[in-house]
Amino acid sequence: MTLQHIRxxxxxxxxxxxxxxxxxxRADNMVEPNSDAAGEFLVTRFxxxxxxxxxxxxxxxxxxxxxxxxxxxxxxTGPARAQTVMLAIMSELLELTERPADRDDNGVLGTLGPITxxxxxxxxxxxxxxxTMSTPIVASVN
Amino acid sequence: xxxxxxxxxxxxxxxxLGEVSQVIAQxxxxxxxxxxxxxxxWYSGQFARxxxxxxxxxxxxxxxxxxxxxxxxxxRENVVAPTIPSLRGTGKNKNVGxxxxxxxxxxxxxxxxxxxxVEGARTISAPxxxxxxxxxxxxxxxxLAEAVAAASKNPRVRGFKGDKFVGPTGRIVxx
Numbered sequence: 505m506t507l508q509h510i511r512x513x514x515x516x517x518x519x520x521x522x523x524x525x526x527x528x529x530r531a532d533n534m535v536e537p538n539s540d541a542a543g544e545f546l547v548t549r550f551x552x553x554x555x556x557x558x559x560x561x562x563x564x565x566x567x568x569x570x571x572x573x574x575x576x577x578x579x580x581t582g583p584a585r586a587q588t589v590m591l592a593i594m595s596e597l598l599e600l601t602e603r604p605a606d607r608d609d610n611g612v613l614g615t616l617g618p619i620t621x622x623x624x625x626x627x628x629x630x631x632x633x634x635x636t637m638s639t640p641i642v643a644s645v646n
Numbered sequence: 647x648x649x650x651x652x653x654x655x656x657x658x659x660x661x662x663l664g665e666v667s668q669v670i671a672q673x674x675x676x677x678x679x680x681x682x683x684x685x686x687x688w689y690s691g692q693f694a695r696x697x698x699x700x701x702x703x704x705x706x707x708x709x710x711x712x713x714x715x716x717x718x719x720x721x722r723e724n725v726v727a728p729t730i731p732s733l734r735g736t737g738k739n740k741n742v743g744x745x746x747x748x749x750x751x752x753x754x755x756x757x758x759x760x761x762x763x764v765e766g767a768r769t770i771s772a773p774x775x776x777x778x779x780x781x782x783x784x785x786x787x788x789x790l791a792e793a794v795a796a797a798s799k800n801p802r803v804r805g806f807k808g809d810k811f812v813g814p815t816g817r818i819v820x821x
Contacts, residue, residue: 553783
């Protein structure tokens with residue numbers, strides 16, 4: 505099992521959507537380019553949580569985590585762009601919940617819990633309109 | 647032979663179930679609040695001291711302004727957990743429960759639901775996305791399971807032997 509394969513399973517739909525729609529994507533722990541309020545960008549982070557479930561026959565793998573998506577767009581231009589982007593990303597992610605589904609090339613199969621958000625806020629001290637949503641994930645790797 | 651459609655009544659059973667769920671909810675609220683205090687960020691301790699628990703699905707107002715103590719970082723210490731109000735007397739409303747939230751005006755930043763806590767920080771006292779990880783990545787489920795186990799030992803629900811809890815999944819509420 506590699507954590508990169510699980511991240512890839514969930515982040516690839518986001519990467520593809522951003523590439524198709526020319527939206528700057530910044531994954532976790534990447535250097536941020538010098539940005540200004542004229543630009544827009546999307547940030548995604550992935551936090552892993554509990555990995556196993558105890559059973560009477562031993563622990564079984566059941567990887568859990570939290571996938572976070574944040575979108576920064578220029579402040580003062582209305583919420584429509586942020587709403588459009590977040591719903592488009594949500595739509596991509598929801599495809600991961602469709603069943604039946606095969607494991608991907610890395611042997612990963614996963615699904616999402618309830619998506620919280622998107623929530624929208626005009627940031628006080630930065631020139632951005634901020635949108636965020638997150639979802640719990642459950643995955644296993646063969 | 648029992649006739650179809652005839653109700654079988656067990657006197658006091660609904661009341662007993664209500665008692666069980668109230669005790670579990672109260673234990674769960676206590677566990678969750680203690681864990682949020684422990685897992686959350688600590689600078690002066692103000693954020694940790696301002697968790698609140700209210701009955702029902704209500705909004706807990708953010709009224710506590712930041713303390714005027716810039717640069718006064720203190721070491722983490724024990725905090726008295728907020729009082730968990732009893733659900734007794736809330737009637738037959740099956741959906742009554744608790745709302746847990748912080749009362750500080752900067753709570754969404756402290757919970758990393760809005761940016762501003764970790765960017766450029768030299769040290770951080772809680773990992774980034776600690777709140778979302780707690781709710782969504784497993785620990786909340788553990789707190790709920792512990793609540794069921796604790797309730798089974800509570801004299802108010804004597805005879806109840808819950809030892810396994812499945813769900814519900816946590817949901818982040820941002821008001």
